[in-house]
Amino acid sequence: MSIPRDPGFASRLEGWQVRVEAELAARLPGSEVHPTRLHEALRYSVLNGGKRIRPALVYATARSLGLAESAVDGAACAVEFIHAYSLVHDDLPAMDNDDMRRGRPTCHKAFDEATAILVGDSLQVLAFQILATGHGLPKDPAIRLRLVELLAEGSGTGGMAGGQAIDLAAKGTALNISEVEEMHARKTGALIRASVLMGAYCDANLQRDVAQALDRYSRDIGLAFQIQDDLLDVEGDPKLLGKATGADQANNKPTYPAVAGVDASRKKMQELHASALDALEILGPAAAPLASLSDWLVLRRH
Amino acid sequence: MSIPRDPGFASRLEGWQVRVEAELAARLPGSEVHPTRLHEALRYSVLNGGKRIRPALVYATARSLGLAESAVDGAACAVEFIHAYSLVHDDLPAMDNDDMRRGRPTCHKAFDEATAILVGDSLQVLAFQILATGHGLPKDPAIRLRLVELLAEGSGTGGMAGGQAIDLAAKGTALNISEVEEMHARKTGALIRASVLMGAYCDANLQRDVAQALDRYSRDIGLAFQIQDDLLDVEGDPKLLGKATGADQANNKPTYPAVAGVDASRKKMQELHASALDALEILGPAAAPLASLSDWLVLRRH
Numbered sequence: 001m002s003i004p005r006d007p008g009f010a011s012r013l014e015g016w017q018v019r020v021e022a023e024l025a026a027r028l029p030g031s032e033v034h035p036t037r038l039h040e041a042l043r044y045s046v047l048n049g050g051k052r053i054r055p056a057l058v059y060a061t062a063r064s065l066g067l068a069e070s071a072v073d074g075a076a077c078a079v080e081f082i083h084a085y086s087l088v089h090d091d092l093p094a095m096d097n098d099d100m101r102r103g104r105p106t107c108h109k110a111f112d113e114a115t116a117i118l119v120g121d122s123l124q125v126l127a128f129q130i131l132a133t134g135h136g137l138p139k140d141p142a143i144r145l146r147l148v149e150l151l152a153e154g155s156g157t158g159g160m161a162g163g164q165a166i167d168l169a170a171k172g173t174a175l176n177i178s179e180v181e182e183m184h185a186r187k188t189g190a191l192i193r194a195s196v197l198m199g200a201y202c203d204a205n206l207q208r209d210v211a212q213a214l215d216r217y218s219r220d221i222g223l224a225f226q227i228q229d230d231l232l233d234v235e236g237d238p239k240l241l242g243k244a245t246g247a248d249q250a251n252n253k254p255t256y257p258a259v260a261g262v263d264a265s266r267k268k269m270q271e272l273h274a275s276a277l278d279a280l281e282i283l284g285p286a287a288a289p290l291a292s293l294s295d296w297l298v299l300r301r302h
Numbered sequence: 303m304s305i306p307r308d309p310g311f312a313s314r315l316e317g318w319q320v321r322v323e324a325e326l327a328a329r330l331p332g333s334e335v336h337p338t339r340l341h342e343a344l345r346y347s348v349l350n351g352g353k354r355i356r357p358a359l360v361y362a363t364a365r366s367l368g369l370a371e372s373a374v375d376g377a378a379c380a381v382e383f384i385h386a387y388s389l390v391h392d393d394l395p396a397m398d399n400d401d402m403r404r405g406r407p408t409c410h411k412a413f414d415e416a417t418a419i420l421v422g423d424s425l426q427v428l429a430f431q432i433l434a435t436g437h438g439l440p441k442d443p444a445i446r447l448r449l450v451e452l453l454a455e456g457s458g459t460g461g462m463a464g465g466q467a468i469d470l471a472a473k474g475t476a477l478n479i480s481e482v483e484e485m486h487a488r489k490t491g492a493l494i495r496a497s498v499l500m501g502a503y504c505d506a507n508l509q510r511d512v513a514q515a516l517d518r519y520s521r522d523i524g525l526a527f528q529i530q531d532d533l534l535d536v537e538g539d540p541k542l543l544g545k546a547t548g549a550d551q552a553n554n555k556p557t558y559p560a561v562a563g564v565d566a567s568r569k570k571m572q573e574l575h576a577s578a579l580d581a582l583e584i585l586g587p588a589a590a591p592l593a594s595l596s597d598w599l600v601l602r603r604h
Contacts, residue, residue: 038467094415113396129454152431
C-alpha cells in the first residue's frame with residue numbers, strides 16, 4: 001500500500017500560513033503596549049512571512065488525525081515562537097553574526113543587541129505561556145502539560161539549544177557522518193519532531209502505535225529536511241533561495257554533503273523520505289496531508 | 303494582632319539553601335553529558351552559592367500553608383533557574399556588561415558569549431520542563447499548568463524581561479517615582495510574586511482570599527526588596543556586599559533613592575514591610591515563616 005497525496009495540499013498549506021500568521025499576530029503583545037520598543041521588536045521578528053514549516057507540521061498532523069485546526073492553533077504558535085526566538089539568538093554577533101534574514105535586517109541590526117537578546121527570551125516565555133493559558137488547544141490540562149514537556153524536550157540542551165552548541169563547537173572541525181546526523185537531529189530535528197508530536201498529542205484518543213509511527217515519521221523528515229537545506233546551500237538557485245549559496249562552506253560549517261558527498265546525501269534524503277512515508281502506513285489514506293508535506297519538504301527548491 | 307516570628311528561621315533558611323542547592327544540582331544535566339561545555343557552563347552559572355531568595359519564598363509560603371517541602375521542590379528550582387538565566391543574560395556585554403558576579407567571572411567571561419546566550423536559553427527551558435515533568439510537585443496537572451502560567455507571567459514582557467527592557471531604556475534618563483516603581487515591579491517584583499504564588503498554588507485547597515493576601519504580600523516585599531537593594535548600593539558595606547557600592551549611580555541607573563531620596567526610600571520600604579505583614583494576618587500564626595522572611599529581606603545588610 002502507499003499513502004495517497006492530498007490533492008488540495010498547495011492551497012491548504014497556503015491557508016495554514018495565513019491562519020498561523022493571524023494567530024501569531026493576535027498572541028503577540030501590541031506594539032503600542034509598554035515597553036513599546038521590545039514589543040515592536042517581537043512583532044518585527046515573528047511577523048516576517050516565514051515559510052511556517054513547523055506550524056504546517058502541527059496542522060498536517062492534526063488533519064491526519066481528524067482534529068480541527070482550532071484544536072491545535074496554540075501548539076502551532078508555540079513551536080513557531082520557539083523557532084523565531086532561535087533565529088533571533090542564532091543571528092547575534094556572538095553566534096552566527098548574520099546581518100540579514102529573509103531580505104531585511106536581523107533583529108539586532110534593526111534594533112540593538114540587548115533588545116534582540118530580550119526578544120528571544122520573551123518569545124520563549126510566550127511559547128510556554130500559550131500552552132498554559134490554552135486558547136486554541138484542548139481543555140484537558142494533562143494534554144497541555146504534555147505539550148509543555150514535548151516543547152521543552154525539543155528546545156532544550158537535548159534538543160535545539162544543544163544542537164546549536166554542537167554546531168558552534170564544530171565550526172572548522174571534522175565531524176563524521178553520525179556526528180553530523182546527531183547535530184542535525186538536535187538543532188533542527190528536535191523541534192520538527194516536537195511539532196508533529198504536539199499536534200498528535202492534542203488528540204485525546206491518540207493510540208500508542210500511532211504516536212510511535214509519527215515519532216519515526218518526524219525523525220525521518222527532520223533529517224531529510226536538513227539534508228535538503230544543506231544541499232540547497234551547495235547547489236540551490238540563489239534567486240529562489242533569496243540568499244547566497246555556499247555560505248555553509250565559507251563558514252566552515254559541518255554539513256551532510258560536506259561529509260558524505262552530494263550524491264550520497266541525495267540518496268540518504270530519498271531513503272529518509274521513503275521511510276517517513278512508510279511510517280505513515282498505519283494511518284492509511286488519512287495520512288495524505290503528512291505525505292504531501294513530506295514531498296514538499298524534500299522537493300522544495302527554497 | 304500581629305504575626306509572630308519563626309524562632310528557628312535562620313537555620314530553616316540555611317536548610318532551604320542547602321536543600322535547593324542539591325535539588326538544582328540533581329536537575330541540571332551532568333557536565334559529562336554531551337554537549338559537555340554547555341552543560342558545564344549551566345552548572346557553573348547556577349551552582350554558585352547564591353542567596354536563593356526566590357526558592358526561600360517558595361518554601362516559606364509552602365510552610366505557612368502547611369505543605370511539605372517535597373511538594374514544592376520543583377517550583378523552587380523553576381524560579382531559581384529563571385533567576386539564574388536572567389543574571390547570565392543581564393551580565394552580557396550588550397546588556398549590563400559585568401565581568402564578575404559573586405566573586406568570580408560571569409558566564410560569558412568564564413566561557414564565551416555564545417555559550418552564555420545558550421546557557422540562559424537552556425535554563426529557561428529547564429524551568430518550564432521541571433513544571434511539566436512534575437518531580438517534587440503536586441501530581442494534579444491543572445496545578446502544574448497553573449504554575450507554568452504564573453512563571454510565564456513573572457518572566458515575560460509583562461514581568462522580568464519587560465522590566466529589563468525598561469531598565470536598559472531608562473539609563474541616563476529621568477524617571478519619576480511611579481516609573482521607577484513600575485520598572486522594579488517588573489524587573490524583580492514579578493518573579494518574587496511568582497515565587498510566592500507558585501508556592502501557594504501548590505496547595506490544592508488554596509482559598510481565594512488567601513491567594514489575594516499572598517499576592518499583596520508578594521508585591522509589597524518585592525518592591526521593599528528592590529528599594530533595600532538600591533539603598534545598599536548607596537550606603538551598604540562593600541565588604542559585606544562583596545561588591546563595590548555606587549555602581550547604580552556610576553551607571554546612571556534609575557533607582558528609588560536617586561528619585562525619592564534616601565530617607566523617603568527607607569520610609570517607603572518600612573511602609574511596604576508593614577503592609578506585607580498586615581496582609582499575612584489572614585493566615586494567623588501559621589504565617590510566621592513569611593513574616594520572618596520579610597524581616598530578613600528588608601533588614602539584610604547584603
